Amino acid sequence: MKDGGRLSAAIEVLTEVETRHRPVQPALRDWGTSHRFAGSGDRTVIGNLVFDALRHKSSLTARTGSSEPRMQILGTYVFAWGNGIDRLKEVLGEDPHSPEALNEAEESALANESVDDLEPEVAADVPAWLWPYFEAAFGDNAVNEGKALATRAPIDLRTNSLKSDREKLLKRLAHVNAEATSITPTALRIKAKPGASRMPHVQAEEGYRKGWFELQDEASQIAAALACAKPGEQVLDLCAGGGGKTLALAATMDNKGQIYAYDSDRLRLAPIHERLQRSSVRNVQVRDPASSNLDPLKEAMDLVFIDAPCTGTGVWRRRPDSKWKLSEKALADRLEEQRKVLDTAKEFVKLGGRIAYVTCSILPQENGDQVKRFLAENSDFEAVDAIAIWKHVFGEDRLPAYVTEEGGVTLTPATTETDGFFFALLGRKTD
Ligand SMILES: C[S@@+](CC[C@H](N)C(=O)[O-])C[C@H]1O[C@@H](n2cnc3c(N)ncnc32)[C@H](O)[C@@H]1O
Numbered sequence: 232m233k234d235g236g237r238l239s240a241a242i243e244v245l246t247e248v249e250t251r252h253r254p255v256q257p258a259l260r261d262w263g264t265s266h267r268f269a270g271s272g273d274r275t276v277i278g279n280l281v282f283d284a285l286r287h288k289s290s291l292t293a294r295t296g297s298s299e300p301r302m303q304i305l306g307t308y309v310f311a312w313g314n315g316i317d318r319l320k321e322v323l324g325e326d327p328h329s330p331e332a333l334n335e336a337e338e339s340a341l342a343n344e345s346v347d348d349l350e351p352e353v354a355a356d357v358p359a360w361l362w363p364y365f366e367a368a369f370g371d372n373a374v375n376e377g378k379a380l381a382t383r384a385p386i387d388l389r390t391n392s393l394k395s396d397r398e399k400l401l402k403r404l405a406h407v408n409a410e411a412t413s414i415t416p417t418a419l420r421i422k423a424k425p426g427a428s429r430m431p432h433v434q435a436e437e438g439y440r441k442g443w444f445e446l447q448d449e450a451s452q453i454a455a456a457l458a459c460a461k462p463g464e465q466v467l468d469l470c471a472g473g474g475g476k477t478l479a480l481a482a483t484m485d486n487k488g489q490i491y492a493y494d495s496d497r498l499r500l501a502p503i504h505e506r507l508q509r510s511s512v513r514n515v516q517v518r519d520p521a522s523s524n525l526d527p528l529k530e531a532m533d534l535v536f537i538d539a540p541c542t543g544t545g546v547w548r549r550r551p552d553s554k555w556k557l558s559e560k561a562l563a564d565r566l567e568e569q570r571k572v573l574d575t576a577k578e579f580v581k582l583g584g585r586i587a588y589v590t591c592s593i594l595p596q597e598n599g600d601q602v603k604r605f606l607a608e609n610s611d612f613e614a615v616d617a618i619a620i621w622k623h624v625f626g627e628d629r630l631p632a633y634v635t636e637e638g639g640v641t642l643t644p645a646t647t648e649t650d651g652f653f654f655a656l657l658g659r660k661t662d
Pocket residue numbers: 469470471472473474475476477493494495496499538539540541568571572575
């Protein structure tokens with residue numbers, strides 16, 4: 232396919248996503264199934280156009296004067312991909328499968344490269360209702376943070392230290408340009424590339440099948456490392472889901488001690504069994520919510536890890552459609568779930584034990600505010616300074632920029648080059 236046909240296809244897919252409220256991946260898959268002539272390279276380009284259009288929806292609407300999929304995709308091709316109006320006009324004229332030629336108003340909008348007069352939340356591509364929270368979280372840096380969350384994410388990998396080491400993996404994965412990251416000693420990164428570029432399929436690598444590495448953003452690896460789970464400890468991973476953090480915790484514990492992996496949704500736990508096996512993790516008991524009684528674990532855990540249900544505002548790079556779907560009701564629901572899960576967690580912590588509270592959100596309500604409320608209501612717990620732990624675990628070179636009053640840290644694409652994440656540690660006093 233030529234670019235013209237790909238642009239038409241991207242407009243078709245984005246229309247499907249916007250009008251029928253479908254997630255992007257299934258819409259892309261269906262398009263591929265009904266257009267067998269398109270190769271995998273074509274599908275990559277079409278997907279990149281759709282995802283980039285969603286990343287920049289607000290600024291593209293302001294710049295092109297239209298929220299229609301046609302102008303969102305053409306604007307992406309011209310602005311975000313840097314092709315310019317002249318190249319677009321060539322493409323529209325060279326292929327019968329191209330979108331229709333531009334009318335006068337469209338041409339004038341797409342010829343205007345200026346971004347000077349955009350409102351801050353529009354320049355940042357952050358939904359207007361969330362902007363006050365961005366400003367509360369990041370102050371003068373809010374626009375930069377929004378822009379960084381509208382970029383493409385890299386592929387991050389976690390070295391499974393139970394089976395491999397980073398040096399070995401760097402050699403094995405040199406052909407996909409994997410590099411060491413600068414914060415955790417476990418992480419490797421394959422940088423995102425612009426425009427039509429394709430990212431490698433790392434699950435097809437021998438090292439993945441053999442459990443030498445997992446796909447995991449560096450922020451998740453940092454959160455697991457900051458929890459400082461030690462060999463021999465008793466750990467409850469209370470929101471274990473598919474087990475990403477469970478595996479990372481098991482590696483820091485060197486397979487010694489015990490992790491209980493629980494999730495209130497048994498379907499979400501399902502992938503954990505295969506992952507534990509591939510990674511050679513042996514110190515995890517999976518606790519199915521339908522058949523398990525967690526009561527015997529009460530007051531007995533050194534660490535309760537809460538990878539809390541959240542709005543996912545920190546992972547907009549990876550799920551740009553979720554940015555525009557998020558509602559005030561969904562935020563309120565997540566806040567309630569977070570309160571509940573924190574209140575459940577405290578029952579399991581032994582004297583002198585700790586709760587690690589983690590979200591993949593950057594909103595203060597889900598992060599520092601939850602910690603503050605919890606501490607106000609539970610005088611037997613105290614805040615632990617996450618920066619002191621960070622220095623101990625990672626050194627002082629790349630300290631996080633955002634620290635809450637209670638000592639929690641917020642990671643962001645703009646400051647730590649990771650997904651947006653929050654980490655706080657709450658210690659149960661010894662008396
Ligand atoms: C962010 S996801 C967990 C991701 C997972 N830890 C990982 O690393 O792959 C949050 C999880 O919390 C679970 N959850 C929500 N409320 C819960 C509760 N009250 N108790 C236990 N799990 C809960 C959800 O089912 C969801 O799987």
